[in-house]
Amino acid sequence: MAEVGPPYLFGGDAGRCYTVTCDVDTTVLEMAVRGRFSLRLSVDVYAALRKCLAEHPAAIIVDLARFDDPYAGSAAMWLAVNRAATAMYPPVRMALAVSPATPLAGRLRRLGVRLPVFPTTAQAQEVMAGAPVKERLRLGGLPPDPSSVCVAGDLVDAACDTWHLPELREPSRAIMSALVGNAVEHAGTELGAAVWRRGTGLHLSVRDGDPRLPRLLDRQAGGRGRGLRIVDGKSTAWGAIPTADGKMVWATLRTRRQWIT
Known part of the structure; x- marks a missing residue:
């Protein structure tokens, strides 16, 4: 394979x-x-x-x-x-x-x-x-405005405090800021952001109303594409998937700690 x-x-x-x-x-x-x-x-x-x-x-x-x-x-x-x-x-x-x-x-x-x-x-x-929904924090109805970057970053802070994952605060906030910033710049639609607990890791997602998928540009593109390069460099994995009304871009991060429920 x-x-x-x-x-x-x-x-x-x-x-x-x-x-x-x-x-x-x-x-x-x-x-x-x-x-x-x-x-x-x-x-x-x-x-x-x-x-x-x-x-x-x-x-x-x-x-x-x-x-x-x-x-x-x-x-x-x-x-x-x-x-x-x-x-x-x-x-x-x-x-x-x-x-x-x-x-x-x-x-x-x-x-x-x-x-x-x-x-x-x-x-x-x-x-x-009907399966139990994994732990999550989310925000909907965010405007396509730079102010949404800070609001979504605060959501990450709340998740890291709630689930006692301080070591993921900085990379997760940087990733979420990049995802929301990209959606504000390129989609221009209402946004939604969510943080899900995945054991000792986090799953971050941003959804918008634009079905076009993101593209990771190489560094020769100059200042363009910096947001996704941050996502690519700091996440364990990332990607995008269609939704009923647009797309969702996601990223996951992991820690080395044993998961304790």
């Missing part, structure tokens, strides 16, 4: 065998896979799922209603991704939406694996939405 590295960007997926969207309220990712199972499709989908896990979402739902796998050859891939998801700290919940009459659903039942399988995406969404 090809290596996948930051930035983890989704979008412009026309012609691909999958699409990925995010529910910004629950951080549940939904992937819809289409086409017939093949080695090429499995490589593309596996790489996309690794990008999904890099964000450390609350859960991942994979819609297989338009996926044709007559010999259940993809079972090993789904199980491998589920093992990786459950091994994360804290674990990421994963579910498949696939008809129980398909060979894939039958093979998964025979294997007796602990990978939830639902007949429809709607049923999977209902169960995953």
Whole structure:
């Protein structure tokens, strides 16, 4: 399998065998896979799922209603991704939406694996939405104004104080300021900012109403692109993903401390 590295960007997926969207309220990712199972499709989908896990979402739902796998050859891939998801700290919940009459659903039942399988995406969404929401602080309705940079930075301070993560205050505030500053400059729409606790780390996100994805420019671009270079340099991972009304740009940071609930 090809290596996948930051930035983890989704979008412009026309012609691909999958699409990925995010529910910004629950951080549940939904992937819809289409086409017939093949080695090429499995490589593309596996790489996309690794990008999904890099964000450390609350859960991942994979819609297989338009996926044709007559010999259940993809079972090993789904199980491998589920093992990786459950091994994360804290674990990421994963579910498949696939008809129980398909060979894939039958093979998964025979294997007796602990990978939830639902007949429809709607049923999977209902169960995953009922999962406990990870700890978060968030702000909505921020104007596309430089003043929002400071407001979002104060949100980071509050999160680091609340969850006793003082060592993440400086890099997290710098990242959040860069994300909001970019949204103010390039999107020009109402913003939302959120900080989620991920064990001993943080997940920072900024959403706006512009579907265009960010681009990391090289240093030869002069003063342009400095914000994303800060994000790239200070975060553990970062990326962007489409939402129902625009996009969400996110970044994660980690500490070396053991997670204590």
